[in-house]
Amino acid sequence: MFMRIDKLQIELPKNVEPDPAAAAAIQELLGGRFGEMSTLNNYMFQSFNMRGRDKIRPFYELVASITAEEFGHVELVSAAINLLLNNSTDGNRTNPDRAPLHSTLGPDVKNMHHTLINGNSARVADAMDMPWTGNNVFNSGDIVLDTLHNFFLESGARAHKMRCYETTTNPVARRMIGYLLVRGGVHQAAYAKALEELTGVSVTKMLPIPQISNKMFDETREFEAMGLHRILYQFSPEDYTHLGAIWHGEHYEDGLPLEVREGVPEGHPLADLTEAPSSGVPGFAPEELEELSQRLMKNV
Ligand code: MN
Ligand code: MN
Numbered sequence: 001m002f003m004r005i006d007k008l009q010i011e012l013p014k015n016v017e018p019d020p021a022a023a024a025a026i027q028e029l030l031g032g033r034f035g036e037m038s039t040l041n042n043y044m045f046q047s048f049n050m051r052g053r054d055k056i057r058p059f060y061e062l063v064a065s066i067t068a069e070e071f072g073h074v075e076l077v078s079a080a081i082n083l084l085l086n087n088s089t090d091g092n093r094t095n096p097d098r099a100p101l102h103s104t105l106g107p108d109v110k111n112m113h114h115t116l117i118n119g120n121s122a123r124v125a126d127a128m129d130m131p132w133t134g135n136n137v138f139n140s141g142d143i144v145l146d147t148l149h150n151f152f153l154e155s156g157a158r159a160h161k162m163r164c165y166e167t168t169t170n171p172v173a174r175r176m177i178g179y180l181l182v183r184g185g186v187h188q189a190a191y192a193k194a195l196e197e198l199t200g201v202s203v204t205k206m207l208p209i210p211q212i213s214n215k216m217f218d219e220t221r222e223f224e225a226m227g228l229h230r231i232l233y234q235f236s237p238e239d240y241t242h243l244g245a246i247w248h249g250e251h252y253e254d255g256l257p258l259e260v261r262e263g264v265p266e267g268h269p270l271a272d273l274t275e276a277p278s279s280g281v282p283g284f285a286p287e288e289l290e291e292l293s294q295r296l297m298k299n300v
Contacts, residue, residue, distance in 0.1 A: 002068065007267030008079055009072050010179050010223075013171045014271050018088035022170040023081045024110035028127035029164055029180070030077040034156040036180075037124065038136040039187075040070035042153060046139050046146050058245035059143055062194060063150070065243060066187055068235035068264075073180060080176040081122040082273050085114055089278045100278035119281035147194050151203070154188035158210060165217060178219025182229050185214050190232060194246050209252050231259050238262075 029035050043063040053060040089101050104115045111129050114120060125131045138149045158181060165177045188210065192203040203209065214220040214229065223229070232247040234240040243260045251258060275281060275289065284292060 002071070005264065005267060006270065008270050009069075009076055009265050009267065010175070011268035012076075012080060012083060012175060012271065014083070016083060016086075016170070016172050018086060019084045019108075019168070019170050019173075020088050020106075020114060021108040021110055022168040022173045023084035023088075023114060023122075025127055025167045026077060026081060026084075026164050026173050026176070027111065027123060027125060027129070028160055029157075029177070030074065030081065030122060030126075031124050031130075031132035032126035032160060033136050034153060034160050035126065035132070036070055036073040036077050037132045039153060039157060040067065040074055041134070041137050042139070042150065043067040043070060045137055046150075049139055049141065050143075051141065056143060058242045059147070059194060059198075061240040061242050062190060062246055063146075065233065065235045065240040066190070069183065069187075069233060073183070076176055076180070078122040079270060080172050081114075082120075083172050083271060084170065085120040085122075086271075086273050088120055089115055089276060115279060119279040120276045144195070144198050147191055147198060151188065151191035151195060154184055154191060155207070155211070158184050158188060158212075162212060162217075165219075174219045178217055179223050179228075181214050181217060182220050182223040185210055185229055186232060189252055190247055192252075193249075197246055204252060213253065215253075227256070227259070229253075230256050231261050233261050233264060235264055 031037050044067045047060060047064040047067055050056075050060050050063070089103055101115060103109070104112055109115075110127075111123070113123055113125075113129050117123075123129060123131075138146070138153075140146055140149075161177050161181050161184065165174060165181075168174065192209055195201065195203050214224060220229075230251045232243055234243065247258050247260050249258055250256065275286070277286065282289070
């Protein structure tokens with residue numbers, strides 16, 4: 001089962017200018033074939049479906065615990081998209097004749113569905129607004145094949161994150177991508193180590209891991225200095241205690257010791273996003289919303 005914690009894995013900058021173009025680009029990292037919806041659902045269904053799991057428990061625990069982390073990554077990319085769409089339209093619906101959504105026709109808007117369908121929020125779709133599909137899930141039941149696929153998935157995900165990073169200097173997008181490059185690097189290395197345990201093959205001889213170092217990107221340094229490139233979380237208060245059978249030894253790049261950590265990352269508060277009255281979101285006029293809020297809090 002899953003427990004939910006009302007925090008983000010990292011803090012994102014608040015009070016930034018709206019940036020619908022960056023929001024559209026990083027949709028690829030949410031709902032693209034190699035996005036967080038794909039990593040989440042691949043590992044989730046592989047863990048649900050694994051046969052003989054007690055005999056190969058560390059491999060089961062690896063996909064099970066990373067599933068929980070990926071769920072938080074879906075949340076994190078969505079939070080970034082929402083921040084970038086915050087205040088991207090203005091005006092008030094009480095005066096529709098003034099075209100309060102006119103900015104949706106602007107040259108920086110690459111995905112009109114953000115406003116027209118979602119009321120300034122994230123879509124379960126890629127950068128071209130193609131909906132995410134279950135066809136992006138690979139689950140053969142063969143542990144070697146599935147692990148090889150997961151290694152490939154994390155490698156492709158890293159490549160797409162780097163390209164998204166290069167599309168924008170927006171601080172929200174870059175900080176989110178910097179963190180995910182570091183954490184994706186852990187997952188990529190973990191699946192490489194799992195393949196080495198399963199087959200004896202040296203994955204690093206086939207492909208340098210990573211092909212492009214996280215150390216090239218300004219926004220990864222803070223997270224690597226915190227050791228986040230060498231820590232694998234159990235993502236559970238007491239379960240998934242056998243990860244050390246795979247995640248042990250030294251980091252491929254800097255030789256620092258790999259570590260399995262109990263529980264979850266520290267976590268940071270989510271931003272409270274502003275209403276979008278021009279789109280009728282959340283469906284009440286400002287004075288009605290205030291009254292509703294006061295009435296609800298009285299019963300807490
Ligand atoms: Mn991820
Ligand atoms: Mn990952």
